[in-house]
Amino acid sequence: xxxxxxxxxxxxSGIQSSGIPSIGNYIGAFKPFTAYPQTHKAYFCVVDHxxxxxxxxxxxxxxxxxxxxxxxxxxxxxxxxCTLFIQSHVKEHTELGWILNTFTQMGELExxxxxxxxAARHKENVNAxxxxxxxxxxxxxxxxxxxxxxxxxxxxxxxxxxxxxxxRFNNIYGDTFVMPKGVxxxxxxxxxxxxxxxxxxxxxxxxxGTILLNESPAEAAKKIKRAQTDSLGVIAYDTENQPGIxxxxxxxxxxxxxxxxxxxxxxxxxxxxxxxxxxxEAVVFALEPLQAEYTRLMSDKAELHRILAKGADDAxxxxxxxxxxxxxxxxxxxx
Ligand code: TRP
Numbered sequence: 001x002x003x004x005x006x007x008x009x010x011x012x013s014g015i016q017s018s019g020i021p022s023i024g025n026y027i028g029a030f031k032p033f034t035a036y037p038q039t040h041k042a043y044f045c046v047v048d049h050x051x052x053x054x055x056x057x058x059x060x061x062x063x064x065x066x067x068x069x070x071x072x073x074x075x076x077x078x079x080x081x082c083t084l085f086i087q088s089h090v091k092e093h094t095e096l097g098w099i100l101n102t103f104t105q106m107g108e109l110e111x112x113x114x115x116x117x118x119a120a121r122h123k124e125n126v127n128a129x130x131x132x133x134x135x136x137x138x139x140x141x142x143x144x145x146x147x148x149x150x151x152x153x154x155x156x157x158x159x160x161x162x163x164x165x166x167x168r169f170n171n172i173y174g175d176t177f178v179m180p181k182g183v184x185x186x187x188x189x190x191x192x193x194x195x196x197x198x199x200x201x202x203x204x205x206x207x208x209g210t211i212l213l214n215e216s217p218a219e220a221a222k223k224i225k226r227a228q229t230d231s232l233g234v235i236a237y238d239t240e241n242q243p244g245i246x247x248x249x250x251x252x253x254x255x256x257x258x259x260x261x262x263x264x265x266x267x268x269x270x271x272x273x274x275x276x277x278x279x280x281e282a283v284v285f286a287l288e289p290l291q292a293e294y295t296r297l298m299s300d301k302a303e304l305h306r307i308l309a310k311g312a313d314d315a316x317x318x319x320x321x322x323x324x325x326x327x328x329x330x331x332x333x334x335x
Pocket of ligand 1: 012013014015016047050136137140141149150151155158
């Protein structure tokens with residue numbers, strides 16, 4: 001009764017508008033997301049309310065919110081085939097987020113590894129919003145009767161929390177929320193930092209180990225060529241003993257729709273330089289058209305805004321129904 005019948009499974013994912021996305025975001029998210037509308041009723045969100053849990057310059061938040069939308073589109077999402085919108089344009093996100101706070105225990109949030117990491121990195125601003133971040137994320141997901149949430153493996157813990165919150169609510173008030181599950185897109189590699197290949201490539205920690213999507217392709221190629229490798233001299237996919245090489249294989253595989261193992265096979269017996277050359281070339285080949293399309297989209301913000309406003313209108317319709325149902329069940333006096 002609570003599940004809206006849709007011929008395709010419903011998917012939802014979000015990307016924060018904090019900073020410029022990296023090539024890791026492209027390979028792990030934007031690019032694999034483009035396949036979703038064929039098989040899913042797909043929602044893609046620019047999560048600006050999440051971005052502000054770390055202090056943002058107003059002009060950066062403004063540019064990056066349009067920017068993330070433009071990267072989604074430049075990567076190949078067709079806004080007529082999915083729902084692309086900005087989180088803050090649909091007020092139901094914060095409203096449900098507030099309500100779900102009361103179904104979330106402090107202890108659960110204290111266990112979130114992303115909170116612990118970010119709190120350690122931003123000691124001067126460990127705000128309540130950063131603490132409650134996963135609750136808003138649960139609201140994002142649960143508003144749309146979401147069945148699948150394509151994310152990187154670092155987000156699985158947050159989705160488990162969303163499931164726990166949904167279960168708790170459903171147990172008290174009866175079947176209300178659809179149970180979402182986290183899925184790691186098959187083609188979406190987890191790109192690591194080029195200089196410290198044991199940690200995720202992060203857009204918030206730019207430097208020689210990170211390639212941002214707006215960087216000059218020539219500079220990006222240089223960073224690939226300077227990527228840390230090892231002294232084993234063997235090209236094989238071994239994340240444990242050769243994290244640097246494994247990362248280069250992931251990047252090339254991600255960009256050319258192959259598994260890193262298949263790429264390793266192709267380069268078996270070759271020198272690291274040959275692999276780096278091929279990765280650099282693939283990165284340049286991907287960045288050039290992507291950046292051209294991004295620049296075109298960003299040069300017409302009015303058009304971009306129209307696309308996002310249409311997305312928000314569609315999203316709001318479903319979100320409002322969910323919030324209404326939740327409030328009714330809880331005994332709120334409806335407006
Ligand atoms: N926390 C996610 C990340 O950092 C972003 C996000 C916010 C999200 N809300 C979401 C992802 C809902 C999937 C679904 O990557």
